[in-house]
Amino acid sequence: MVVMFVRLKLRMTANNFRGQPWRVALFLAGIFFGLWWAAGGFLLFAVPGLAGSEKAALLVAGFGGGALTLGWVLLPLVFFGVDETLDPARFALLPLRRRTVVTGMLAAALVGIPAVATLASTAGLVVSAGALGGWTAALAQAAGVAAGLFLCVAASRALTSAFATMLRSRRMRDLAAIALAGLAALLGPLQIGLIAAAETADWDRLIGPARVVGWTPLAAGYTLGFDVAAGRGWAVPLKLAITLAATAALLWWWSWSLEAAMVGGTPTTAGPARAARGGAVDQLIPRGMRWMARNRYAALVARETRYWWRDVRRRAGLITFLVVGLFLPVMINVAGNARSPGTVSISMIFVGTLAAVTLANQFGYDGTAYGANVVAGVPGRLELRSRVAAFTAYAGPLLVVVAVAMSLLLGEPTWVGLLLGTLAAAYGAGLAANLFVSILAAYALPETSNPFTINTGASVAKSLLSLVSMLGSAAAAVPMVVTAALLGDAPTWLWLAGPVGVGYGLGAAALGVYLAGDVLDRRMPELLAAVTPRR
Amino acid sequence: MDSALAVRGLVKRFETVVAVAGIDLDVPAGSFFGLLGPNGAGKTTTLSMAVGLLRPDEGRVWVLGHDVWSDPTGAKALLGVLPDGVRLFDRLTGAELLAYHGLLRGMDPAVIDQRARELLDVLALAGAGRTLVVDYSAGMKKKIGLACALLHAPRLLVLDEPFEAVDPVSAALIRDILQRYVAGGGTVIFSSHVMEVVERLCSHAAILADGAIKRVGTLDEVRGGRSLEDVFVEVVGGRTATGEELAWL
Structure with a gap:
């Protein structure tokens, strides 16, 4: 069933190119940029381990991984939007269970340039962990990277979907604005951290925060290989559990708002229509613009x-x-x-x-x-x-x-x-x-x-x-x-x-x-x- | 008789598909003209090019003597258009939408207010009050679209599928309004694939299939003594079911 969703997405993407050379060009440009970022990320993540610096590796994994996850959460909301090739509303009439739809949509979302680029760049962490802690560390890190990707995709889908639902309803939209503000404010600590790091260049002071971030869902998946390398094998199941639990919670949240999207937006004007007052022209012109000709x-x-x-x-x-x-x-x-x-x-x-x-x-x-x-x-x-x-x-x-x-x-x-x-x-x-x-x-x-x-x-x-x-x-x-x-x-x-x-x-x-x-x-x-x- | 709408050699290709393959058409002033055709015949494409919404690959269009593509201002002032499958500015209320269209057409605000009130009353939309057009039913959207097209009293009305998704009561109302409009000297061209509507309303008709005009003339010329449906099916070349297929139904 999941395969069907993935094939449907690929087929729709391919059909979309038909007779539209510029779309193909844009897609290729996207692949190029994706590769570019993936290669850069891969190097950034892999170099500390290859250089044998455990501290630097932890810093990069903790902050880099955290930034990556935050990016997946924030960037679609602020800049890019989400690629909803598979519109959930189209599945409303099919006899599918919600679980099937959610797993299918998640699988389809994983097939795309951003997801592949993320996977490719975080693969650098596997190399890094392997260089520091041998193949067990590499193996654990590989599992962590996969779990991290799932988390990223689930988070971005759940958030955009939830905000869409909130912005649609008149009662919730102000709340949505505040929530969005809170999310953007998350950029703040990140900024401060980066600036502090750049100014003091005192890397030891940042190890602590990096460890903490490594225990949050943001970067748990990306740091566990380095725990193995440092001899803390017990951290692996815990960190995997943190990541997977967060993913499951996000998927549950997503499925809940997907349902709302599948049934379609409920009309926001319930109850009897309010009567209009004044002439048509006066109704059109907002109160603050009455002075205009x-x-x-x-x-x-x-x-x-x-x-x-x-x-x-x-x-x-x-x-x-x-x-x-x-x-x-x-x-x-x-x-x-x-x-x-x-x-x-x-x-x-x-x-x-x-x-x-x-x-x-x-x-x-x-x-x-x-x-x-x-x-x-x-x-x-x-x-x-x-x-x-x-x-x-x-x-x-x-x-x-x-x-x-x-x-x-x-x-x-x-x-x-x-x-x-x-x-x-x-x-x-x-x-x-x-x-x-x-x-x-x-x-x-x-x-x-x-x-x-x-x-x-x-x-x-x-x-x-x-x-x-x-x-x-x-x-x-x-x-x-x-x-x-x-x-x-x-x-x-x-x-x-x-x-x-x-x-x-x-x-x-x-x-x-x-x-x-x-x-x-x-x-x-x-x-x-x-x-x-x-x- | 002068032409309210004259079309010469209109061609439109989409990628490799030829949607409209060289159409010549004259809609006499004061006529009620029905443009008939099956789905995908090119009705919407033709009408879109005629009103300046879609640039033709070849050919020219005149509205009461004004070239739509070289003198758009002159032509568009005489035109009222109800496109099909096109959204209105539907985050406005019905009255706001009418005021918007009226002001865009450079009408006097007092006249807009008065006509908008009449139109909303006649089309039974006044009860919708401050409901946004996006929350209207499909039939109500058609009616407010028609009201927008009529507001500035154009000389030529171009309507794409005006009776689609409209209930019988509203359809009768729209027919009535359109007949009054033609009786007052206006010209209507509308597309449809419902034979009864065309037979009941039109003085002239054209049958469009595969991007070309197959029959054109007064309604009687097109029918040639037979029923319009027979002529239509013969021209378009539809298949008739033999009863063998779909036995499992």
């Missing part, structure tokens, strides 16, 4: 504004940005000791860029509904201007909050102008880059209820695109960085940076809208075709 622009902005909150996918993107945008700079700058306008500027550029990248597939969110705008003949520039305005209604205040909060946390209130200017410049430049990406490289999102899912093979496209648009946005913000680096914390620059940065951002965004609007005017039907899911 009632025209095409207002209609587009109003719809977009409502969509950023009502569409689960967009809301997920917005919440993710909110969480990462608030936490990451705090972690980097408050934890680190080096506080210079330069490092702060760089983290601000990251946040501003991240905000803009949320728009990288803005038309994909609309899907075929975008056809309404094509039929109405909305001019490209108007379309883009309204989308930028609506998103900025959410992102703008947030960026201001980030700037103010950061300057207060750093105890440098005079830097607020610099921070805000850098954020605005990066955001505006990022918008310009991402408007092009959203038109030229739009891709269809599957019509499922899980906002984190993407189509088969699209994960490579998505991650490449995120990378390209991040790089493009950062490149567009380069003048601002250079200026910041040259002038440093010269008092005049601290005051000038605010207006200059905001002006730069506005100018870049306006130029982006102007140029990309032209491209959109020529490519509307192609864009619509690109965001139409294949059925």
Whole structure:
């Protein structure tokens, strides 16, 4: 039965390539990147053992393995999404037991570039353990690596699935936001650990934490070979049990939310419909926008504004940005000791860029509904201007909050102008880059209820695109960085940076809208075709 | 008679499959035109190209004299479209969706309010209140889609499968609205594979199969004295069951 699921996934992946050379190219690019990471990871994991350093091996296994597991948990939520080639809803009508579906889906999830790359890189641990403790250690480590992979896949599936269920229900979505924030906050200790390690270079102090991490499910599977090498054979069954118990718990959790996904989202509007008040136009325009003239622009902005909150996918993107945008700079700058306008500027550029990248597939969110705008003949520039305005209604205040909060946390209130200017410049430049990406490289999102899912093979496209648009946005913000680096914390620059940065951002965004609007005017039907899911 | 919709040499290929193989079509102004065809005949592809949603590989389309692909603004202002299998902006309520479409068409807000209220009343959607369109039933979605297409009083209505998934009561209502619209000088072209609807409503019809027009003309010309279903099955070349297969059923 499990074999059937795996074959189904392979067949669907293969069929997806039919007559789509660019998909094959992307898939090959994905394999290349996967191999690249696998080789790098393999070396990182294998070298300490081959060099005979037991301490280094434990450090790498504990922290490296832990980071790997955390990556599997967080990255699909924040950046990549999960490849749901096998949509659980399709199995709802078949007479299958839940256990069969879960094991089948897990097996299918194991067949993929990320899983294979993970397995290949952690195989380095087997080599390392073998070099230190002989073949028994290697054997134990091999079992640990396999168990660790199961845990990673189960964790990523369980979490995305659970968050999807939570974000769908109106009662739970705020809770989901908080939970996501908590997860992102997990990055904090990791950051602090890394920075501390880099600064003190006192490896002995880190052995303790590495041991502790090695006893958590995060890295239990990845450290047990080194226990054998150190003569603690009794740890092997315990650590395997920890890993397998965690996997079982996650699978149980996953199966529970799978059931919800299989039966389909329950309609969120229960009970009698609330009566509408006021004219149709007044209902469309949100309360905060009543001052706008009632025209095409207002209609587009109003719809977009409502969509950023009502569409689960967009809301997920917005919440993710909110969480990462608030936490990451705090972690980097408050934890680190080096506080210079330069490092702060760089983290601000990251946040501003991240905000803009949320728009990288803005038309994909609309899907075929975008056809309404094509039929109405909305001019490209108007379309883009309204989308930028609506998103900025959410992102703008947030960026201001980030700037103010950061300057207060750093105890440098005079830097607020610099921070805000850098954020605005990066955001505006990022918008310009991402408007092009959203038109030229739009891709269809599957019509499922899980906002984190993407189509088969699209994960490579998505991650490449995120990378390209991040790089493009950062490149567009380069003048601002250079200026910041040259002038440093010269008092005049601290005051000038605010207006200059905001002006730069506005100018870049306006130029982006102007140029990309032209491209959109020529490519509307192609864009619509690109965001139409294949059925 | 002038053509409300004129199509010349329309071709569309998907990879290796030819979906539409050179279609010429004239929809006379003021006609009620039925585009008939089996599943996969190319109805949706043809209509999508006619309204500017899908770029044709070859051929041209005019809406009341405006070229859809070189003068889209002029053509699209005269068009009302109800696509099939296409999502609406369904995270809006019915009234919000109508207001959105009205403002996109550059209508006066007061006129939008008044027409939206009438349309929601007539189509029995006013009771849905603040329910989002995504939570509507399939039939209600068709009706709100039709309302969006009608709101700006277009001169040509292009409807793809307007009666699919619609219950008999709503279907009668939609028929009534469309007949009034044509009587008022509008032109309707719609696709369907239900013969009765076409026979009851249309003044003109075309039968499309394998991406080409097989029969076209007034309803009587197409029927040629027989029932439309007989003509359709003969043209399309369907198979008739012999009773031998599926004996296990």
